[in-house]
Amino acid sequence: MVDKKIRIDVLTLDSVQCAACGYMMESIAALPDDVQGMIEYREWPIKTKEGIARFMELKGKVLPTICIEGDPVFASCIPQYEELIEEMARRAPSPEAAEKLMALRHVGFQFDKVGENLKKAGSGLNTREGQK
Secondary structure: OOOOOEEEEEEEOOOOOOHHHHHHHHHHHOOOHHHHOOEEEEEEEOOOHHHHHHHHHOOOOOOOEEEEOOEEEEEOOOOOHHHHHHHHHHOOOOHHHHHHHHHOOOOOOOHHHHHHHHHHHOOOOOOOOOOO
């Protein structure tokens, strides 16, 4: 049986024009492949109607914010790798998924694949109304 993926929403102004927002997206995009396979993430820039709606739905207060499984966890604070893994493990869909994440706590960010992962996440692609 395949576990449900952990949902991560990154509330931003715009990850291309806002450095802090870009760093927040990077912190998710640089997670190792084993972790990438366990998560599903998306940027929600408030420059779009959808981004504003998601910001309100998730009860965002500041930008940028990382929400894990609907919980605003890192508000205007770029997480360290270990902190991010621990918060994902707390919200994992099963004890096995949490255990797997904690086993990966020592691996660290993989910055060599950031560009590829940001592209996969669509970072910066939906920052203007009407853009796809």
